[in-house]
Amino acid sequence: MSHPHPELGTPPKLPKNGLRVTPLGGLGEIGRNMTVFEFDGRLLIVDCGVLFPEEEQPGIDLILPDFSSIRDRLDDIEGIVLTHGHEDHIGGVPFLLREKPDIPLIGSKLTLALIEAKLQEHRIRPYTLEVVEGDRERLGPFDCEFIAVNHSIPDALAVAIRTPAGLAVATGDFKMDQLPLDGRLTDLHAFARLSEEGIDLLLSDSTNAEVPGFVPPERDISNVLRNVFANADKRIIVASFASHVHRIQQILDAAHEYGRRVAFVGRSMVRNMGIARDLGYLKVPAGLVVDVKTLDDLPDDEVVLVCTGSQGEPMAALSRMANRDHQIRIVPGDTVILASSLIPGNENAVYRVINGLTRWGANVVHKGNAKVHVSGHASAGELLYFYNICKPKNLMPVHGEWRHLRANAELGALTGVPKNHIVIAEDGVVVDLVDGTARIVGKVQAGYVYVDGLSVGDVTESSLKDRRILGDEGIISVYVVVDSSSGKITSGPHIQARGSGIEDTAFGPVVAKIEEALNRSAQDGVVEPHQLQQLIRRSVGKWVSDTYRRRPMILPVVVEV
Helix, strand or coil, X not given: CECCCXXXXXXXXXXXXXXXXXXXXXXXECCCCEEEEEECCEEEEECCCCECCCCCCCCCCEEECCCCCCHHHHHHEEEEECCCCCHHHHCCHHHHHCCCCCCCEEECHHHHHHHHHHXXXXXXXXXXXXXXXXXXXXECCEEEEEEECECCCCCCEEEEEEECCEEEEECCCCECCCCCCCCCCCCHHHHHHHHHHCCCEEEEECCECCCCCCCCCCCHHHHHXXXXXXXXXXXXXXXXXXXXXXXXXXXXXXXXXXXXXXXECCHHHHHHHHHHHHCCCCCCCCCCEXXXXXXXXXXXHHEEEEEXXXXXXXXXXXXXXXXXXXXXXXXXXXXXEECCCCCCCCHHHHHHHHHHHHHCCCEEECCXXXXXXXXXXXXXXXXXXXXXXXCCCCEEEECXXXXXXXXXXXXXXXXXCCHHHEECCCCCEEEEEECXXXXXXXXXXXXXXXXXXXXXXXXXXXXXXXXXXXXXHCEEEEEEEECCCCCCEEEEEEEEEECCCCCHHHHHHHHHHHHHHHHHHHHCCCCCHHHHHHHHHHHHHHHHHHHHCCCXXXXXXXXXX
């Protein structure tokens, strides 16, 4: 199995009739999925998603793929193929289209509707090409065929990309539910047909590669939800992804059966379910869905609220309910259903929300105590079955953390893919398919690009480190006025602490140390403010470390008069 080397350099020029594959996100992480295909100087992008921040990234709203390796080649892009409408696959599109708004978007009806609604908020009107399974579209040198796959959102597609270099297939996110709610199966016949043609490179979803067996059918959840509805005495509050149409359909069906009304809470939930209903993907009985403002007129046992926040996102509706920071107040007897999986890295945030809801008396139903979620990603048994159908000549696991990629690679090897034809890459690692063999040839920049409010890319790892220090250790500011010619103190030092746990009155001993250090530097002729600031920072830092074993941020201010 090939794997990236830390000393990989800039990739060489792509050989004639070679296909270059560069993942800019989604490898080594769950999210930020984006892959760039290159042939004969032209580019095709598959997906452009976002990653959601973790606790060690305070203040960050979203994390984007790094566009720097293609920024000077935007005119070479034939289009962006979107496999499905989840945020980790479409959320980065507005930020790329800000740089070139006329890049075509290719996807299914629901996927395009979701991204078009998102782009309206950015005041971008995209050029779109709607496709359905079975369609073939020529995008420059890329002959793309679209294949139905089953996932946790309707209208998901895999894409087969034909070039003179060979046939590459990107699965997108998929599973093989044999009893899907919408009757739309993963098209194994199409994959078998592609196998007969010869799949030179298969890029396959790795998310559940460590999970043995097969994913249970989505419809198994219906009976569990009915049981929860039958035993709920007061309001039912359901948290789900804003794009999980199948799960919301099951909630609507249960609410209708038990005589409850449903209200959607949260802008993304209201928007996406409105789109799904208008396009016919969500079947809503007349009178079932009501405005959230009318709920006060209904008895508690006739109310269902559907909101976002199943991953513990701090600003989502459910988290705010748990923190008593929402107009909807949790009361004893309410039932809360977290109808989603735990995305790796979100566990602490989710359990914090569960504890907060339980504190206010809610009965919280989640994946840990009831079968209220099934995954949208193929497990090991399905992947083995899939590889035996596809028989790829080269395999590149994608969409997953390192453990998922490794596990997926092992599954491929078990089905007969030669180990030297299995490429385990990471974000930015460049893979060339030349003469039927896929090899790692270099690496491009593919770091995190942080979105903080209206700022994109301005926040660096260094500034995040400062934020973490501020959050964990607090800040100590020191204000000193010195004579500009002699360097002697004329006022101060004045010291204030915030968030450090140290009272301002405790700084008496260090004031004397600062005065002594500054007087010594004045005698040595050191009067430059930056040098004096560094001197103060060292003096205060050493004293705080020795006295309190803490490392707060120290902000010295030296004013010359």
